[in-house]
Amino acid sequence: MKNVKTIEWLTSAMRNPDTKYIVFNNLRPLLEPISIKNSRWGYTLARIDSKDVQNYLQSNPHVVFLGLEKFSGETKKSTENEEEGRALFAVDVSSIEESLYKEMVPKSEFAAGFPLAMQLEPSEAGILSEARTVLDWLERYKFCATCGSATTVLEGGYKRKCENKECKSNKGVHNTCYPRTDPSVIMLVISQDGKRCLLGRQKRFPAKMWSCLAGFIEPGESIEDACRREVEEESGIKVGRVTYHSSQPWPFPASLMLGCIAYATSDTIKVDEDEMEDARWFRRPEVVQMLTHQHPQGLYVPPEQAIAHQIIKSWVRMTANL
Amino acid sequence: MKNVKTIEWLTSAMRNPDTKYIVFNNLRPLLEPISIKNSRWGYTLARIDSKDVQNYLQSNPHVVFLGLEKFSGETKKSTENEEEGRALFAVDVSSIEESLYKEMVPKSEFAAGFPLAMQLEPSEAGILSEARTVLDWLERYKFCATCGSATTVLEGGYKRKCENKECKSNKGVHNTCYPRTDPSVIMLVISQDGKRCLLGRQKRFPAKMWSCLAGFIEPGESIEDACRREVEEESGIKVGRVTYHSSQPWPFPASLMLGCIAYATSDTIKVDEDEMEDARWFRRPEVVQMLTHQHPQGLYVPPEQAIAHQIIKSWVRMTANL
Ligand SMILES: Nc1ncnc2c1ncn2[C@@H]1O[C@H](COP(=O)(O)O)[C@@H](O)[C@H]1O
Ligand SMILES: Nc1ncnc2c1ncn2[C@@H]1O[C@H](COP(=O)(O)O)[C@@H](O)[C@H]1O
Ligand SMILES: [Mg+2]
Ligand SMILES: [Mg+2]
Ligand SMILES: [Mg+2]
Ligand SMILES: [Mg+2]
Ligand SMILES: [Mg+2]
Ligand SMILES: [Mg+2]
Ligand SMILES: [Zn+2]
Ligand SMILES: [Zn+2]
The missing domain is CATH 3.90.79.10 (Nucleoside Triphosphate Pyrophosphohydrolase)
Known part of the structure; x- marks a missing residue:
């Protein structure tokens, strides 16, 4: 996570109308064809507007903070994040119909495996890499490996904490709490x-x-x-x-x-x-x-x-x- | 693990009288001062005879297979492993009195932290590194991170398998089963x-x-x-x-x-x-x-x-x- 933010900052950023979301269905990112002619790269990660995920966020899906992006080439909106840029999150939309988000972005598709990901510009491939790894971790590492209890997600998706107060993993720093590489x-x-x-x-x-x-x-x-x-x-x-x-x-x-x-x-x-x-x-x-x-x-x-x-x-x- | 062995091979090797064990108490290895004069290195990992751990092994402590060692400088004993060398394992003896194993090896001590480990010869430091990491993993990753169930140790300490047959981690290959680096x-x-x-x-x-x-x-x-x-x-x-x-x-x-x-x-x-x-x-x-x-x-x-x-x-x- 490039910028460590407080829980209050993250909660407010998730609601901010300038914020964008990239969406994953069963770990497949929604990709949009690049419109620039003769580009070396075929796709970008589709950016969904904040307003279009707010309802869905009520169901508590996995969300990962990916950093701040410049408002490049766009009319600047009045926002407290004007200088920093707008926040980018990834959200797991596996529990809803694929068509819902596909219809928001013309010609987009949920890309299976890596062949399509290979057609992303390197900076987009980097974002995909981070988001996919953390979403997968959030889904497959739900329980504390030390004591088997449930865990709570913290720090924008980059940390899990065991809910059992007596657990050894809550004393000192342990790698059980962090995504694995x-x-x-x-x-x-x-x-x-x-x-x-x-x-x-x-x-x-x-x-x-x-x-x-x-x-x-x-x-x-x-x-x-x-x-x-x-x-x-x-x-x-x-x-x-x-x-x-x-x-x-x-x-x-x-x-x-x-x-x-x-x-x-x-x-x-x-x-x-x-x-x-x-x-x-x-x-x-x-x-x-x-x-x-x-x-x-x-x-x-x-x-x-x-x-x-x-x-x-x-x-x-x-x-x-x- | 340098040599992948079957469960039958490992079980028999653990009992073989030629086999040696290095022992750890709360992740501290038992070290023995080097007797060679003017050696650059101060210590070796104390090797305990197979017969001296057999009783203790009944209590099912964490055991890690570390590979095969040459019978260097020693009288060769008649054994089926003659050509390959003898097996080396690490065993966690945290649940017994420190003095028991210390008394078996003159001047030995359970070394805390890394200052003493820094005085090991590089090949011994390598063995310590592998053994300590795997023992720590066996102790702190007892439960399946995907579903919270108990797990079974396999492959000489290098793998854990979720006991819940329905668990996703039992379909395909998942890193939840392997020690983490x-x-x-x-x-x-x-x-x-x-x-x-x-x-x-x-x-x-x-x-x-x-x-x-x-x-x-x-x-x-x-x-x-x-x-x-x-x-x-x-x-x-x-x-x-x-x-x-x-x-x-x-x-x-x-x-x-x-x-x-x-x-x-x-x-x-x-x-x-x-x-x-x-x-x-x-x-x-x-x-x-x-x-x-x-x-x-x-x-x-x-x-x-x-x-x-x-x-x-x-x-x-x-x-x-x-
Ligand atoms: N795998 C990990 N094991 C331990 N701490 C981690 C891990 N990943 C991230 N951290 C965090 O990184 C901090 C140490 O900072 P640094 O070594 O500079 O990355 C720790 O206090 C943890 O908050
Ligand atoms: N962290 C890990 N993730 C997945 N497989 C692993 C891991 N560590 C060891 N393995 C094993 O390594 C095999 C792949 O072999 P290799 O990539 O050549 O090391 C897998 O089939 C697993 O049995
Ligand atoms: Mg760091
Ligand atoms: Mg740091
Ligand atoms: Mg540091
Ligand atoms: Mg391998
Ligand atoms: Mg291999
Ligand atoms: Mg390979
Ligand atoms: Zn726990
Ligand atoms: Zn499981």
């Missing part, structure tokens, strides 16, 4: 000769898509340890040096992807049949074809909004002399 | 002129200790976003470029510290009085004194086992020409 590693493994990289297919991948190996960080591990363990588990390949590339939040439901380049110290692949459908070495020219959708068999890698794409592209660029 | 950023902020770095004091720090700023990653953030937000919240300083340095698990209770160097784009500090006691710019020569415990007023930074120390030292080395 699961760090995971995603890595491109480079062969010992530097000429090939290791890509894999999870069983649930669309046909012909190959990507970097990935896995959750386990208790007590560093990023570098987790890379070595996951690569060995999934492909049998041993890894030495690991370098960090970049990170990306992944809100399905709450990962922080830590992207790395990992250098193999062995060559023979032994695929973990439980977790993976396949894994193999690819030479650079083939990877270039996969990145640019020119592979003769139609093999491809994830799109540019995915960190896997960026790591793979980075290696291709680093090795232009191969 | 909280990613957090820790960063050394470098001034615009490159000559100073920003150090802060949290209220709970020992007197005269200064360290890097740090904070939890929030939903939907990348490492780089979180660095910028936390630095601005805690010190008012704006940050532009962020580079990753290294990561370290921090088992108090379950953080993954992501160490960065962050480059300031503003200069005037405004300390967040709620979260911090103080924050200020330090010039390189003063930082060198703090690293080497030669500061005239006795100011110092965390010890070398802490990632903060390594990041600070890295900057001092990068700027040897200042």
